[in-house]
Amino acid sequence: MKGTGTAFRRVVAVLLVGIGLGAAAGARAFEDDEGCLLCHKYPKMGRVTEDGARRSYYVMPHVFGKTVHRNVPCRDCHSYIKELPHREVKEGVRCDSRCHSIKNPATGKNFSHQPIYEVYRRSTHGRPKLATGLDADKPYCVTCHTNPIYNPDEDQPPRHITDRCVVCHEDRGFVEAWYNHTSRRIREVRRGSAEIVSLCSSCHGDEKLIQRHLEAARRDGRELGRKFEIAAESYQESFHGKVTRYGFTKAANCLDCHADQENYYLSVHEILPSRDPQAPTYPDNRHRICQRCHKYADESYAAIDPHPGDDKVHNPFRYYAEEVYNWIGNIVIVGLVGLALFETIGRWRDGVVWRLRHGSSWWRRSRRNRDRII
Template sequence: MERIMMKQGRCLLLFVAVLSVVWWWGGPLTPSPAYGADDENCLMCHKYIKMGRITEEGERKYYYVKESIFKKTVHNRVRCRDCHNYIDKLPHDPVKVGVTCNTTCHSIKNPATKKQFNHKNIYEVYRASVHGRDKVAKSARDADKPYCIFCHTNPIYLPEEDEVPSQITDRCNVCHQDRNFVNHRYAHTGRRIKQVGRDSRQIVALCSICHENEEMLERHERLVHEEGEELGRKFPFAAESYKESFHWKVTKYGFNEAANCLDCHAKKENYYLNVHDIRSSRDPKSTIHENNRVETCKRCHVYADRSFLAIDPHPTERKDDNPLVYWVEHIYGMVGDAVTYALIGLMLLETWGRRRDGVAWVLRKGTTWRRPSKRGRDRIWL
């Protein structure tokens, strides 16, 4: 009997040990609320930190999803397969195309139209712009263009708030009587009201990722020329020249009222749609087309007229772009250097002359030149 009890005790101890290891390795056996929302069981694999691979080009790809962060993002109510609709089995096949941003969401309805939600209105505007391309680039020229996810990530609704403020949502909940509904609506509207979009410096930094990439710019210019087309004269140095302008010089110190890239290159009306509608300067619909520039400048400079356009918003000192400024800059630099060297030479010549005459440089109540006087007193040379 005693042996049986000892054997049962060992089995129980072994069971507890195994259970402890499972608990420590995989977390609680009961799913968290966020995990329960994963009704397609994608987190079964994607919850592991080391989930990922290295591509043939040597780029690291991470497929780990941290559910505690994801549930705070703007896509937290969207089912995985609303975007990843090419997955029809588990484990799924290797992904070749990935998410396209014109996909219709089956789990989210537009509360205004009562239709399934999608980004097609923005996507069509983007496709018609100079940046427009498909998810899988059809040509090397298209591969240089930014797809939606280059500029847009899956941001957290209100990153500065760990919890929804109950002093606000409690009042809403009195009538709506659904805490989850109220919390989600607060986060959705609160994000827009608090203006969490990019400021001017962030916009310039984002545009500069491509427009300051010399390798990409040279390649893109070559590909366009091979197709018999032309780019704008300022295209190869658009970001560089903007950073020479007065607009950038005040923007970089935090003044957000000066023009950034989108203030000139996007229409002011329906701004958040039209920032996706960047067009070539040769396109009559472009804000920087020669027929539209005065109106674009008038957004800030209300008295602007045709003569105002003589001011270059992308000034440079490049010889091929602005030869007058190039030569003025270089001549001014040479004159400045010559004056500096002449002053140094004059000082050295004067020092040599004084030392030849027996004048010594001393430190006494400041710096001065002194030499013995024939009258027995020091003679001071200032």
């Protein structure tokens, strides 16, 4: 920050002394010590972009203060803002940037999501922040992650635990912050199966997106998985999909099969196509996925199709079986109706009529002496 920036900062600093002192008592609450909220706290702030979309630049301090990133100063992420008032934004926030002010206590280095970012860039979904064309269809970090809100219940950790930490660490703020940090991770915070299915299906069930990629792949001679076209809809047809739809949580969801379960939180970012030998869905690795839940699964069990389509291309056996059964069904119905017609016409020619009297039945004797004696 130079020139106007420095002057601006001094003013902001003066303004913040009062606020800062008040906030310090509440331990590690969010502090706007870069003065961004000076402008961004106004609800009306925003603009209409060239393509007509409304963008809001309003940051709600009480909401931001409860998110996972509340201890990260705005400019650690918005690092392109070097002076105030700031210039127009081009690339925006990249999730592999290094925090200037937060250190990773384990490594002593400035904190960054780089390890996840590198895995993600190698994955089938990897793309730069500013992507064009087909790459723009792939999910970036913020497609799957907004800035999640901490559970407010965790704001007051149980005293019987923290009292014990305070004995040594003396500072209750420090202890509570670390307690919250850890306890949130000890509890299971994974998305449920239904959430994952709807996240993946938001793209893999989007017909226009799929057609775009199929056409481009055909044009460039690039390979796509043979289930690419029907991935989301066929999952719904599978046993796993059906029970998941009705609220069962133990059946396989997309990530149970497409992500390695070892080191899950990293592996979910490394989704690879099934033709890649590293992928858990690669034919030779497949039985290991199933074994996790189906104890006795072997290679032949793993050959059961997790994406069963019903059309000729994706599932010829089911397609032809259905065709055959349809024909058998039709022939049987035609035969039955035909038989009933024959019988009716024959009796009618005999002069036997069908009446509704004391229930319903055939009446009168046969003219041709063909009464059936039972």
